[in-house]
Amino acid sequence: MDTILLDHGSGGLASQRLIKEIFVKHLSNQILDSLDDAAYLELNGKISFSTDTYTIDPIFFPGGDIGSLCVSGTVNDIAMLGAIPRYLSCGFIIEEGMDFDDLEKIVESMANTAKKAGIYIVTGDTKVVPRGSVDRIFINTSGVGEVIMDTPLSGSSACPGDVVIVSGTIGDHGLTIFSTRKGISMDFDLKSDCAPLNKLILELITRIPQIHVLRDPTRGGLATTLNEIALQSNVGIEVKEEDIPIKPGIKEGCDILGLDPLYLANEGKFICILPKEYSTNALNILQKDELGKDAKIIGQVVDSPKGKVILETPIGGRRLLSMLEGEHLPRIC
Amino acid sequence: MKSNERQEINTLLQEIDGLLSAPFRFMEVCGTHTVAIFRTGLRSLFSDKLKHVSGPGCPVCVTHPAEIALGMDLAEQKDVVLTIFGDMMRVPDHRGMTLKELRAKGAKIEICYSPLDSLKIAIENPDKEVVFWGIGFETTVPTVGATIVQAQKMGIENFSVLSCHKLVPPALRFLVTSKDIEIHGFLLPGHVSTVIGVKPYEFLAKEFNIPAVISGFEAIDILQAIYLMIKMDIGGNVRILNQYTRAVKAEGNKRAQEIISEVFRPHDGLWRGIGTIEGSGLEISDKYSKFDAKKRFDLKFQDVKEPKGCRCGEVLQGKISPDKCPLFGKKCTPLSPVGPCMVSTEGSCAAFYKYGLGSND
Numbered sequence: 001m002d003t004i005l006l007d008h009g010s011g012g013l014a015s016q017r018l019i020k021e022i023f024v025k026h027l028s029n030q031i032l033d034s035l036d037d038a039a040y041l042e043l044n045g046k047i048s049f050s051t052d053t054y055t056i057d058p059i060f061f062p063g064g065d066i067g068s069l070c071v072s073g074t075v076n077d078i079a080m081l082g083a084i085p086r087y088l089s090c091g092f093i094i095e096e097g098m099d100f101d102d103l104e105k106i107v108e109s110m111a112n113t114a115k116k117a118g119i120y121i122v123t124g125d126t127k128v129v130p131r132g133s134v135d136r137i138f139i140n141t142s143g144v145g146e147v148i149m150d151t152p153l154s155g156s157s158a159c160p161g162d163v164v165i166v167s168g169t170i171g172d173h174g175l176t177i178f179s180t181r182k183g184i185s186m187d188f189d190l191k192s193d194c195a196p197l198n199k200l201i202l203e204l205i206t207r208i209p210q211i212h213v214l215r216d217p218t219r220g221g222l223a224t225t226l227n228e229i230a231l232q233s234n235v236g237i238e239v240k241e242e243d244i245p246i247k248p249g250i251k252e253g254c255d256i257l258g259l260d261p262l263y264l265a266n267e268g269k270f271i272c273i274l275p276k277e278y279s280t281n282a283l284n285i286l287q288k289d290e291l292g293k294d295a296k297i298i299g300q301v302v303d304s305p306k307g308k309v310i311l312e313t314p315i316g317g318r319r320l321l322s323m324l325e326g327e328h329l330p331r332i333c
Numbered sequence: 334m335k336s337n338e339r340q341e342i343n344t345l346l347q348e349i350d351g352l353l354s355a356p357f358r359f360m361e362v363c364g365t366h367t368v369a370i371f372r373t374g375l376r377s378l379f380s381d382k383l384k385h386v387s388g389p390g391c392p393v394c395v396t397h398p399a400e401i402a403l404g405m406d407l408a409e410q411k412d413v414v415l416t417i418f419g420d421m422m423r424v425p426d427h428r429g430m431t432l433k434e435l436r437a438k439g440a441k442i443e444i445c446y447s448p449l450d451s452l453k454i455a456i457e458n459p460d461k462e463v464v465f466w467g468i469g470f471e472t473t474v475p476t477v478g479a480t481i482v483q484a485q486k487m488g489i490e491n492f493s494v495l496s497c498h499k500l501v502p503p504a505l506r507f508l509v510t511s512k513d514i515e516i517h518g519f520l521l522p523g524h525v526s527t528v529i530g531v532k533p534y535e536f537l538a539k540e541f542n543i544p545a546v547i548s549g550f551e552a553i554d555i556l557q558a559i560y561l562m563i564k565m566d567i568g569g570n571v572r573i574l575n576q577y578t579r580a581v582k583a584e585g586n587k588r589a590q591e592i593i594s595e596v597f598r599p600h601d602g603l604w605r606g607i608g609t610i611e612g613s614g615l616e617i618s619d620k621y622s623k624f625d626a627k628k629r630f631d632l633k634f635q636d637v638k639e640p641k642g643c644r645c646g647e648v649l650q651g652k653i654s655p656d657k658c659p660l661f662g663k664k665c666t667p668l669s670p671v672g673p674c675m676v677s678t679e680g681s682c683a684a685f686y687k688y689g690l691g692s693n694d
């Protein structure tokens with residue numbers, strides 16, 4: 001059995017084998033193993049629920065693959081509400097002819113990431129479609145988690161006077177995908193930052209429940225996410241370009257390729273907005289963790305101009321940092 | 334290093350401010366300068382007395398609607414593969430139609446990074462007519478010329494160029510002779526000047542007493558150039574100076590100039606919002622006429638108008654700032670542009686929309 005055939009999605013014997021030999025083998029847990037039509041779950045209190053579909057090209061890239069991405073992506077989204085992610089579902093759409101080993105590698109990577117995040121993949125579905133109907137593999141993951149904050153965190157809670165922190169260097173994922181796709185190699189260790197952030201976030205929100213906003217700057221990058229927050233909260237945000245952590249190699253790579261790191265996707269970073277008096281504490285917590293070691297304060301929330309993000313440039317000038325418009329890089333996640 | 338640059342910039346800004354007793358309007362005529370001035374935040378540091386105006390420096394933007402119509406015509410012909418620079422894809426024509434839409438309907442349009450890519454497509458598809466749509470200034474012309482020479486050498490029969498190339502110095506002459514345009518100095522384009530050198534600009538100083546400085550693209554380059562411009566304006570010793578000596582030689586690039594005059598000859602160029610400027614365009618010379626798409630397909634200019642309500646013509650001449658266009662940011666945004674100045678990343682309207690904090694006029 002070296003390639004996936006239409007039979008594997010038929011629901012018949014071949015499907016059964018695929019489920020046993022790949023999915024159950026790697027993702028096994030009590031709930032999934034029952035193999036019933038639905039997963040039976042126990043959850044407490046308020047729920048955070050999120051879904052995302054992953055169509056990334058290429059499916060394997062330095063620092064991760066579509067498997068690690070589809071677990072950490074949804075786990076992170078659930079966590080941003082101030083929640084503990086618990087269970088994930090996964091739906092596969094696989095192109096006929098895909099390498100069996102590649103699929104196994106992806107599922108293994110999902111299992112490893114789920115373990116890292118401390119969550120269970122409890123139900124799933126597989127469809128195989130004729131060649132050309134999808135590009136190798138698309139995966140949907142949906143998941144639930146328990147909200148542990150009294151009021152869930154939201155992009156609309158930023159207040160003038162708050163401080164804006166970013167949990168680490170930005171642009172890594174976007175540039176990795178772009179350059180891998182184009183076959184360009186960089187002369188430094190370029191890799192995606194793809195990682196589940198829920199444990200770091202749990203520590204942060206339990207120790208600093210005063211946090212106002214958590215958001216992960218995925219598609220559209222830091223610039224777009226900051227703009228979304230500014231709009232949702234009806235505030236202005238001022239950011240200092242020099243303080244935004246960007247690896248020197250990423251900066252150079254972007255210059256050469258005509259990309260702006262502030263608009264590149266990230267898959268293992270988050271923005272944290274909180275009252276100033278808690279910012280030092282937050283930085284300490286973040287910087288002690290490998291996933292937050294490059295965390296920095298990059299700016300502040302102001303009263304006006306409402307709904308806009310202003311960038312202070314290295315020479316001390318000011319300009320608008322606008323929302324990504326038009327020049328979107330497709331299939332980045 | 335960084336704090337030094339900041340220091341230097343502050344000092345220059347103060348000195349410029351000290352020199353100016355009346356408002357000084359300078360114009361840049363290069364899309365890269367437009368973007369640099371916004372993106373570095375330099376524009377926000379100019380005092381009220383220093384006015385920045387963008388001129389006709391964005392290649393996509395200056396392409397006349399009648400020229401756009403020719404390209405659209407070609408794209409609609411059955412056996413033609415039209416090869417273009419990416420920005421052209423989203424420029425609306427007089428009907429509001431774009432090449433992107435034509436492609437979705439089945440027209441064969443390929444994006445190229447260089448005219449050589451286009452020649453390659455021609456070699457690989459001998460049964461198709463491959464046309465490269467040449468737009469841009471003296472910077473891009475030499476590679477287009479070299480590609481035509483190459484095609485001639487290789488005996489390629491199915492390749493041609495729709496030349497909509499434009500020359501910067503004649504446009505500058507047009508601007509300084511227009512009565513209703515007030516410019517006290519020019520920030521001259523770094524890239525174009527690497528090809529043409531200093532001499533073609535000399536008429537600005539000699540005939541019109543307008544100082545002009547060829548400048549690099551860092552904030553500090555631009556500010557130094559502005560400083561030199563103002564110094565000349567006040568001191569009375571008006572010349573053309575070259576601030577960008579690390580890239581621009583006084584005589585320019587001789588080899589590139591030779592290719593241009595070998596393959597092209599000046600003719601009357603059509604500019605958006607302006608119309609014809611004498612000697613400001615380039616057409617393919619007789620020696621290479623079989624590569625001239627206008628002749629090959631017997632293309633004729635039609636009488637077409639600007640997109641309705643779009644004021645790109647005035648924006649390109651620095652007559653109005655983009656946010657004075659009633660459509661700016663409302664009906665016209667980078668996502669659904671009405672005119673080319675909002676399409677191209679180098680267009681004034683797009684730069685204003687993306688980086689602008691408000692008008693400097």
Ligand code: SF4
Pocket residue numbers: 642643644645646648655658659660661662665666670671672673674675676682
């Ligand atoms: S804002 Fe749009 S419509 Fe107005 S001049 Fe610029 S491109 Fe034309």
